[in-house]
Amino acid sequence: MSQQLFQDMRQSIIDGAPERAASLAQAALTDGVDPLDAINQGFAAGITFAGDQFGKGEMFLPDLLACAEAMQSAVKILEPEMLKRGSQRETLGKIVLGTAKGDIHDIGKNLIATILSAHGFQVFDLGTSVTPERFVAKAREVDADLVGISALLTTTMAGQKAVIEALDQSGLRPRVKAIIGGAAVTAKWAAEIRADGHARNAIDALDLARRLVAKAGAA
Amino acid sequence: MRPGTQLLSPDLIDRILREAFHLIMNPGVRVGSPAVIELLQDAGVGVRDGVAHLPELLVLRSIATAPKSFYLHTRRGEAVVHYGGDDVHFDPGSCCVNILDPETLEAHPAETRDLVRIVQVAEALPQFAAQSTAVVCSDAPSEIGDLYRLFVVLQHSAKPIVTGSFSAPGLKGMIDLLAADSGSHENLRAKPRAIFDVCPSPPLNWSEFGAHNLLDLARAGVPAEIVSMPLAGGTAPVTLAGSVTQHAAEVLAGITLHQLACPGAPIVWGGAPAIFDMRTGGTPMGAVETAMLNMACAEVGKYLGMPTHGYLVATDSKFVDAQAGAESARSALLGALTGINMISGAGMLESLACHSVEKLVIDAESIASAFRLVRGIEVRGETLATAMFAETGLSGEFLKLKETRAWFRDEQQLPSAVIDRSARGSEPPSDSWTRARARVEEILEKQQAPALPSDLLRKFQAILDRESERAGVSKLCLTY
Incomplete structure (x- = not known):
């Protein structure tokens, strides 16, 4: 039955x-x-x-x-x-999500939040136009495994770099991994700002998040 | 007869407008700028929690005060771009971050030299009535990136310019630069050379920057082009009719803010509507539905008598290949048939993420064909064929006729060497990419920057210095 x-x-x-x-x-x-x-x-x-x-x-x-x-x-x-x-669904990991400061476009970020959450990630969605300080504070507060920064506009992509720098300065990285996404985000940009990975869509992001969390678990 | 096309019946346009008027009243339009909210409240508009509820009567009044026709001018003051009626013009796509390297076929961040190449090629091609600030130059400080790219275009072009600013202070610097180019702010107002794209954020949201931009442009008397971009199924209703309705609502709201600031200031019913790709979440600019959205949005604007703009002649392909050619040529034809006054997008690949100079010269051929198509079938002479047969009899010697020589240039659009119509010869045939590369080099060899008076260059330099200082970036060392 x-x-x-x-x-x-x-x-x-x-x-x-x-x-x-x-x-x-x-x-x-x-x-x-x-x-x-x-x-x-x-x-x-x-x-x-x-x-x-x-x-x-x-x-x-x-x-x-x-x-x-x-x-x-x-x-x-x-x-x-x-x-x-007293049981709980196995959490794959904790991720803090938001769009870069100045960027109000959140379709991609919302999709990722929904998909990751459905697959067992614990998602902390900070919404749109999030400052680097808020990303860092939330990541620290919830002991996040991942931080995801979304930016649609080429003018706000610099905000992704600012978050990664803030995560570095706070000492949270390399333990906390930073991933980025957005229409104009490329592998080259991800490498340039030393992101731990980038994703082209929500399923890509899911694979990436799983890989990074598994790697951290294995390390 | 000018051939045309119509996707929307008058009844459907009425319905679209009725619903659009309803939407801007309820749920209303989010307005981010306190100054604009104040302006709206002074006009008696109810604003609650940053959401304005615009009454139809006020919006109709704004449509009535908005000019139905205006011109953009060259540096010499010639009126060459007519916004209004069914006149069609094309400009290269704008604000791109990457350029396709013709050697490696990779996209890399665009630099000043890439913008100069695009501007020089577009300057030489008559298919482009206007220039655009086509790429963001990665080798210039981003804080003044908008001002800098306009400067580069002014330096290498005498044509009208479609541009846009990245920030409120940036806009002021750009208007000053254009005023210097025109001789004064009054001259710029009387004979504007540039138009600024201003974008609402879908759905139904005029951000602080966008709304304020409209205000500043209206007060400066510099034309504004509203580029509303609903993404059908993503940031707008999935139905094309629903997205066209949202587009109309966003543009009607924008025109109202703009005309309240300065009744009679030039404003364009424009947009870059697209479908939302349900696999990738991207914006397929080459999709036929995207072209249909652009056509339908323009039809609504035309119905109200407004000048129009659309975003076509672009592709989603990453290379200048068959897909790029098919998508771009198709939408060039459709945009021209619709009679959209300014069609932006030529040269662009990868859903507007990458520019290509080589694509620009191929697109120019598609645009030439589109212009030929909308000229339609013309009647020349007293008879259609009888008089010519009277001369040739049954000899078939039409090639010798004076009519042939007099009229073939008007009857046929004669393509450049980019288009291959040759018979197979002893040389191996080339493909369009190879011919486009050769054409670009041929144009660039001949093209020279206009000689600008040294006092104008000094004025440009002073504005760039001032803006660099304001933005806190080191002064640019400019080479003229």
């Missing part, structure tokens, strides 16, 4: 159906299914599949966002039970 339930959970995420995902999560709790199993064997399998399909060009950004939303609605139902049991 659980296998069918897990299969339905996976499908509810793939279909981007938040209400179905929530009711399946509720059903799991009623049936006494371990909420961690529901996530790991059910819902998370759906989000992993969606990510793969996006990579293959079979799913698109609106599909991905709907999947992430469904994931969030399931996790929201399961979280209180997990807390009660």
Whole structure:
């Protein structure tokens, strides 16, 4: 029975159906299914599949966002039970996100926040036009593994450099990794400002974040 | 008859405008500038939490005071760019950060020498009625990057210029530079040489910088071009009709702010609308839907009698290849058929991230074809063919006719050597990239910067020095 339930959970995420995902999560709790199993064997399998399909060009950004939303609605139902049991979903890592100072364009950053969160990262989203000081303060406060700085405009890309310099000066780097993204961001720019990596889209960012966290864990 | 095209029916335009008027009242338009908010409140507009709720009547009054036609001028004061009606002009794409290196085929940060090459080529090509401040020069201090690139264009061109500023103080310096070029601020107002792109931030947001820019330009009497850029599905409704509606709302709001500051100041219904790529999150400038958005947005502006602008003739390809040619030529034709007054974007690759001088000369051929197309089929002589047959009989010797010699240059658009129509000969045939490179070099060999009077150069230098000091950067050592 659980296998069918897990299969339905996976499908509810793939279909981007938040209400179905929530009711399946509720059903799991009623049936006494371990909420961690529901996530790991059910819902998370759906989000992993969606990510793969996006990579293959079979799913698109609106599909991905709907999947992430469904994931969030399931996790929201399961979280209180997990807390009660003293268990929690394994956090892949903590990331502080924001757009560079002066930049109010946040589509890319929001996408990344949603995708990373759906895949098990703990995301602290500082919003738009964030000063280097705020990035550093938040990274310190939450003991972040990663800081992600987004900039659309060529005029605000300099803000990414400022954040990386501030992270260096604060002594948080190299432990805290800095990643960047944005329409005009290139590998060359990332190298020039000594970022730990750059991503072209949300799934790229997910792969990058996973790699960096795994590397830090292995080190 | 001028051939044209129409994507929107009058009924649909009415509906778009009705909804746009509704949107700027509810939810309203975010306005970031306290000075602009004050101006709006003085006009009786309700502003709550930085959101202005613009009444239709006020907006219609602003449309009524906005000029329906104006000109941009050359350095010598000739009116050569007409904003209004169905007149079409093209300028190279602007504000690019990278340039395609023709040797390595890699994109690298653009420098002054790259901007000079673009300006010199665009200066020589009649297809470009105006220049643009095409790239951001990475070898100049970014704090005065906007002023500096305008200076470089002024130094190498006599054509009108499409430009834009990066900051409020930057705008003042740029207007001073243009006033020096025109002789005085009064001359600049009377015969403007440049137009400034000013951008709202989608959706329905006039930031402090953008809104203030509109105010400053209106008061200086320097034309402004509103470049609204809804991204269908990303920062705007996914439907093309919905994005056109958002565009209309943003531009109507901008025109209102602008005309409140100075009724009658020249302003353009412009934009760079695009679809939002659902795979990459990018902005496909070469997509046919992007061209359709530009056409439809311009049609709404034309319906209101406003001068228009669009962003076309660009590609998403990273090379000057078949995709670049297909996308750019297609949108050049569509923009010209729509009768968009200023079409920016030629020369640009990689969704506006990279410029190419070689692409500029290929695009110039597409633009020439587009101009030919909109001239349409003309009637010459008393009869269409009978009189010529009366001369040739059935001999077929049309090549000898005086009519042939008199009219072929008007009937046919004669391309440059970039376009290959030759028969296969003993030499191996070349591709368009190779021919474009040769054409660029040929133009640059002949092209010389206009000789500017030394007192004008001294004025330019003084403004650059003043602005460098204001921005706290070291003074630029300029070579004339």
